[in-house]
Amino acid sequence: MAANGESKHSEVGHKSLLQSDALYQYILETSVYPREPEAMKELREVTAKHPWNLMTTSADEGQFLNMLLKLINAKNTMEIGVYTGYSLLATALALPEDGKILAMDINRENYEIGLPIIEKAGVGHKIDFREGPALPVLDQMLEDGKYHGTFDFVFVDADKDNYINYHKRLIDLVKIGGLIGYDNTLWNGSVAQPADAPMRKYVRYYRDFVIELNKALAADPRIEICMLPVGDGVTLCRRIS
Ligand code: SAM
Ligand code: CA
DSSP states (O other): OTTTHHHHHHTTTTGSSSSSSHHHHHHHHIIGGGOOOEEEHHHHHHHHTTTTTSSSSEEEEHHHHHHHHHHHTOOOHHHHHHHSHHHHHHHHHHHTTTTTEEESSOHHHHHHHHHHHHHHHGGGEEEEEESSOOHHHHHHHHSSSSTTTTTEEEEEEEGGGGGHHOOOOHHHHHEEEEEEEEEEETTTGGGGSSSTTOOHHHHHHHHHHHHHHHHHHHHTEEEEEEEEEEEEEEEEEEEOO
């Protein structure tokens, strides 16, 4: 992938979300890259050299998350699915000095690619990284009792086949008035394609889970929702009861 993210956009077929790749490039070059913090740029460029770079959060979505967290005055947050830490750094930079992020990923090695950059940016102290599957950690927090309704923001960007399971738990862990962001809810545009359309194997595999999630979120009376065509689609859920 090119360090500027151009090929990622076309490779994963996000074209349908905007009129053209040129328009996406315009957004990046006019509004995103000129204002991207140095540390995020460095992390983006390091990640671009990694073989799984398709997984990283795009720079425009990173900018969006950073702004959103500031708007809601988030202090206590969680991230499920860290990879090299681009969205994590966007979050950490937005939080106040005493802000906290409980960050979970089954793979520590990739997190360690980004960690020196995160530490150099002076925000490493906000992060509590736990290596391993997120679900048992959520179950432990629910059992514990003291974490109910404590999170201002949760960003879910991990195993799509577990999003429904995450939602069942996160709805109790996020504050009333707090937000959960589910990433990749447009799943490469496949959610609106017929089931027999040609798709990459991994896109096909997770497509039904994402479609089921989208239906479940739309029908859940405990939340207000807003699905944004940013990146690969992010659905914001505001807990109301
Ligand atoms: N948010 C990241 C970023 O900005 O670069 C991208 C995350 S990447 C799309 C998905 C991550 O979820 C991978 O790093 C993977 O190891 C992790 N993952 C997969 N299954 C998981 C699980 N059960 N619990 C926690 N993390 C998981
Ligand atoms: Ca994602």
